[in-house]
Amino acid sequence: MPAFDSLMAVPITLAAIEAARARLAGQVVTTAMTDSPSLSALTGMPVHLKLEHRQTTGSFKLRGATNALAALSAAEQQRGVVAASTGNHGRALAHAARQLGIDAVICMSRLVPRNKVAAIASLGAEVRIVGDSQDDAQAEVERLVATAGLVMIPPFDHPAIIAGQGTLGLELLEQLPDVATILVPLSGGGLAGGIAAAVKARRPTTRIIGISMARGAAMQASLAAGQPVEVQEVPTLADSLGGGIGLDNRLTFALCQQLLDDVVLLTEDEIAAGIRHAYEHEREIVEGAGAVGIAALLAGKVELTGPTVAVLSGGNIDMALHRRIVCAGMMWPGERSA
Ligand SMILES: *Cc1c(COP(=O)(O)O)cnc(C)c1O
Numbered sequence: 001m002p003a004f005d006s007l008m009a010v011p012i013t014l015a016a017i018e019a020a021r022a023r024l025a026g027q028v029v030t031t032a033m034t035d036s037p038s039l040s041a042l043t044g045m046p047v048h049l050k051l052e053h054r055q056t057t058g059s060f061k062l063r064g065a066t067n068a069l070a071a072l073s074a075a076e077q078q079r080g081v082v083a084a085s086t087g088n089h090g091r092a093l094a095h096a097a098r099q100l101g102i103d104a105v106i107c108m109s110r111l112v113p114r115n116k117v118a119a120i121a122s123l124g125a126e127v128r129i130v131g132d133s134q135d136d137a138q139a140e141v142e143r144l145v146a147t148a149g150l151v152m153i154p155p156f157d158h159p160a161i162i163a164g165q166g167t168l169g170l171e172l173l174e175q176l177p178d179v180a181t182i183l184v185p186l187s188g189g190g191l192a193g194g195i196a197a198a199v200k201a202r203r204p205t206t207r208i209i210g211i212s213m214a215r216g217a218a219m220q221a222s223l224a225a226g227q228p229v230e231v232q233e234v235p236t237l238a239d240s241l242g243g244g245i246g247l248d249n250r251l252t253f254a255l256c257q258q259l260l261d262d263v264v265l266l267t268e269d270e271i272a273a274g275i276r277h278a279y280e281h282e283r284e285i286v287e288g289a290g291a292v293g294i295a296a297l298l299a300g301k302v303e304l305t306g307p308t309v310a311v312l313s314g315g316n317i318d319m320a321l322h323r324r325i326v327c328a329g330m331m332w333p334g335e336r337s338a
Pocket of ligand 1: 010059089155156186187189191192241287290313314315
């Protein structure tokens with residue numbers, strides 16, 4: 001198996017991330033970093049929040065998508081792009097494609113809720129509804145690549161996507177140069193791998209901790225197994241962290257294996273508490289995936305050694321669900337039934 005050891009080069013260079021930063025100038029928001037008095041008091045260390053849920057389209061995914069599209073050749077841009085994401089990657093890709101004047105097709109199954117279809121269509125992408133599963137949607141993507149020559153833009157395992165997400169790391173380091181620990185939501189590892197590649201190149205002593213939900217944490221299971229493995233996907237409040245890393249993972253598994261200092265897993269109750277805390281104490285509306293850094297601190301699951309940043313990665317949560325979570329004592333998807 002292709003296990004990297006510390007002598008092997010990191011597959012995403014600081015130069016690639018700096019090039020992404022130049023491409024993203026004027027295309028994405030430089031999101032604010034704020035202090036959290038409540039979490040600082042709780043932990044006894046200065047805790048800061050990187051408010052990336054306020055990024056255009058509601059998540060950091062716009063960084064990677066914009067960089068990947070801007071890095072295409074003129075001929076590739078002319079052909080148009082395609083992806084199968086119904087979530088934040090789909091939104092980001094649709095927005096970035098419109099900004100750059102590139103045609104985008106987003107494939108989804110018939111089971112995707114109408115509001116998600118409408119959100120992506122309203123960003124100007126062509127939505128193609130096919131089949132009854134994510135696999136059917138992915139098969140249509142592959143068909144469009146083969147027959148229409150569209151360029152597939154994957155959500156995380158792609159050098160330009162990872163470099164784009166890495167720009168968040170450079171930005172964060174400028175906002176808090178003495179950061180000791182960064183808490184990063186972890187799914188496919190594009191965000192955590194990109195941030196780690198950027199930050200460790202400039203400040204190797206900073207610890208990068210990936211945070212996932214306990215149920216269906218594909219990267220954590222793969223790191224434990226020493227190779228990419230499949231995990232069963234189950235409903236979770238952190239829905240943007242669901243899905244596998246791909247058994248043929250090329251980049252993000254190796255990056256996370258080399259550069260992450262630890263991975264922390266959270267229960268659904270802990271994630272709900274993170275969403276609630278963000279709202280009540282920070283006045284921020286974040287989705288489950290975006291709340292896991294706060295949740296890990298509340299749960300006492302990370303040991304802090306100095307100034308700490310929790311990356312709030314996204315804010316696209318169904319507002320009826322959000323209301324149910326902030327009003328305690330009600331049921332949410334993934335909660336244990338009595
Ligand atoms: C995609 C996503 C993540 C996870 O990013 P990966 O690069 O897949 O690890 C975290 N938070 C939000 C809000 C996301 O949309």
